[in-house]
Amino acid sequence: MEQEVARLIVDSLNLEEVSPEQIEPEAPLFREGLGLDSIDALELALAISRAYGVQIRSDDENNRQIFASLRALTAHIEAHRATS
Amino acid sequence: MRHSNTLPLIADHSTPLAWVAGRRISRAAFLADVRALARRLPAGGAHFNLCEDRYRFAVAFAAILLRGGASILPPNRARTTLSEIAERHPGAHALVDERDLSITIPVVPVTADGTEHAPNPGATPEIPTDQMAVHAYTSGSTGQPTAHSRRWSSLHAVTTQALRRFGLGTDGGTLVGTVPAQHMYGLESTVLYALLGPCTLLAERPFFPDDIRQALADHAPASLVTTPFHLDACLRAGLTWPDTARVISATAPLERDRAQAAETLLGTTVCEIYGCTEAGAVASRETARESLWRLYDGISLTTLNRERITVQGPQHPEPVALPDRIEREDAQRFRMHGRPADQLNIAGKRASLAELNRRLNAIPGVLDGVFIPPDPKQDGGNRRLAAIVAAPERSEAEILAALAETTDPLFLPRPLIRVDALPRSATGKVPRQLLLDLLDQHSQCA
Numbered sequence: 383m384e385q386e387v388a389r390l391i392v393d394s395l396n397l398e399e400v401s402p403e404q405i406e407p408e409a410p411l412f413r414e415g416l417g418l419d420s421i422d423a424l425e426l427a428l429a430i431s432r433a434y435g436v437q438i439r440s441d442d443e444n445n446r447q448i449f450a451s452l453r454a455l456t457a458h459i460e461a462h463r464a465t466s
Numbered sequence: 467m468r469h470s471n472t473l474p475l476i477a478d479h480s481t482p483l484a485w486v487a488g489r490r491i492s493r494a495a496f497l498a499d500v501r502a503l504a505r506r507l508p509a510g511g512a513h514f515n516l517c518e519d520r521y522r523f524a525v526a527f528a529a530i531l532l533r534g535g536a537s538i539l540p541p542n543r544a545r546t547t548l549s550e551i552a553e554r555h556p557g558a559h560a561l562v563d564e565r566d567l568s569i570t571i572p573v574v575p576v577t578a579d580g581t582e583h584a585p586n587p588g589a590t591p592e593i594p595t596d597q598m599a600v601h602a603y604t605s606g607s608t609g610q611p612t613a614h615s616r617r618w619s620s621l622h623a624v625t626t627q628a629l630r631r632f633g634l635g636t637d638g639g640t641l642v643g644t645v646p647a648q649h650m651y652g653l654e655s656t657v658l659y660a661l662l663g664p665c666t667l668l669a670e671r672p673f674f675p676d677d678i679r680q681a682l683a684d685h686a687p688a689s690l691v692t693t694p695f696h697l698d699a700c701l702r703a704g705l706t707w708p709d710t711a712r713v714i715s716a717t718a719p720l721e722r723d724r725a726q727a728a729e730t731l732l733g734t735t736v737c738e739i740y741g742c743t744e745a746g747a748v749a750s751r752e753t754a755r756e757s758l759w760r761l762y763d764g765i766s767l768t769t770l771n772r773e774r775i776t777v778q779g780p781q782h783p784e785p786v787a788l789p790d791r792i793e794r795e796d797a798q799r800f801r802m803h804g805r806p807a808d809q810l811n812i813a814g815k816r817a818s819l820a821e822l823n824r825r826l827n828a829i830p831g832v833l834d835g836v837f838i839p840p841d842p843k844q845d846g847g848n849r850r851l852a853a854i855v856a857a858p859e860r861s862e863a864e865i866l867a868a869l870a871e872t873t874d875p876l877f878l879p880r881p882l883i884r885v886d887a888l889p890r891s892a893t894g895k896v897p898r899q900l901l902l903d904l905l906d907q908h909s910q911c912a
Binding site for chain 2: 421424427432
């Protein structure tokens with residue numbers, strides 16, 4: 383599942399320099415890590431809703447946590463896919 | 467007492483001024499917050515208004531005005547940008563509501579949330595009409611940020627025109643804004659419509675489509691104040707949308723088919739605002755049905771020659787030359803044929819290509835470099851700048867970090883391609899096709 387989400391990140395954001403295997407599961411996705419920004423966050427949220435039916439919300443207290451790393455994002459998707 | 471050379475700080479309406487965390491904030495409670503903050507500010511001068519929360523931005527904006535000063539709105543929060551602007555405003559403080567903002571300017575924290583005790587709201591404060599109210603900075607094409615300043619009378623005039631044009635002067639309702647208040651369009655359409663009209667601003671800035679849907683549902687029927695970038699994300703999100711009063715869009719041209727799709731999805735009218743940093747908002751159109759822009763009441767165009775058209779209304783002390791290619795249809799309507807090629811627009815933010823190239827080549831160790839604008843025909847949100855750089859001694863990360871000191875993150879290049887030398891022609895230019903070929907080769911290798 384983690385690799386599947388990594389593939390979704392690379393494909394939806396056209397990260398030509400990065401392969402899914404290269405994304406470190408615990409590394410930050412934004413700023414210092416992959417250097418993603420707000421355009422990417424929006425694009426990624428759309429891709430996640432299409433692929434998994436999970437809507438990302440920024441008023442969610444855990445928002446920073448959700449995008450903190452590939453592992454955190456995967457966990458969020460799995461949790462919300464299970465309950466919805 | 468009301469003097470003819472003053473205008474009120476806020477309009478007298480019974481509608482709430484803001485929603486803060488689901489709470490209704492009255493105009494009296496807002497004034498109490500404004501007065502409490504004003505007591506902590508130095509008199510006069512100009513101060514950075516960096517508040518993220520729209521309510522706190524409005525409180526800071528009004529408190530600065532009340533102390534006789536103007537809000538400084540920077541084009542981005544890059545450290546060098548802020549220090550360059552601060553040099554022009556000695557004594558400037560930064561009004562902030564974020565704890566983790568690291569800046570070297572003296573900070574005044576803003577914590578207002580509408581709960582300040584207001585035993586006696588008192589008379590509505592009056593502000594001198596000629597008082598400078600805002601210095602809106604753009605990144606400029608000359609190497610230094612450029613200030614566009616507006617007096618209080620000018621903000622009053624444009625707000626009155628817009629409220630009338632969009633029927634907001636009578637309807638009011640909640641403004642759900644996805645644009646930051648620091649942007650001139652955001653200031654006018656999400657803060658001033660509430661201060662000087664019967665509208666109610668929403669403190670939060672919804673970002674993801676589901677946030678926007680929720681905010682519109684909580685305050686239905688609300689007006690959505692947004693950009694083509696966010697509107698496009700909403701159209702692609704596959705959600706069911708609540709009853710919406712109207713959609714207002716600006717910062718980049720909205721395609722007619724997108725406007726039509728948004729009208730169908732949200733069941734309302736989509737109005738697009740035409741404006742520029744130099745003149746502010748001056749016209750609007752209903753993009754789904756109209757291609758011609760209609761000037762706000764009281765504004766007129768003057769043709770000086772084929773290349774130069776000026777605009778003037780009560781908000782402009784002098785005629786302002788429009789930066790765009792404009793074709794007049796009649797006294798009140800015109801066509802817009804595009805912006806000068808140097809102007810880039812990424813997700814509603816503007817920058818000058820010449821200025822970005824100058825910044826890139828100013829980085830120590832960069833021998834030569836050039837930004838490549840995104841293909842305007844490419845769909846979706848991933849319209850990115852690329853850059854080709856000859857800098858044998860510097861790593862990609864070093865170049866990006868140096869650029870981030872002066873440049874909004876949205877304009878950082880991706881990919882950043884390293885070459886030994888740029889394919890410059892005899893005249894020193896880099897043919898666009900050669901750059902695109904380089905980009906192409908690069909993506910095939912990756």
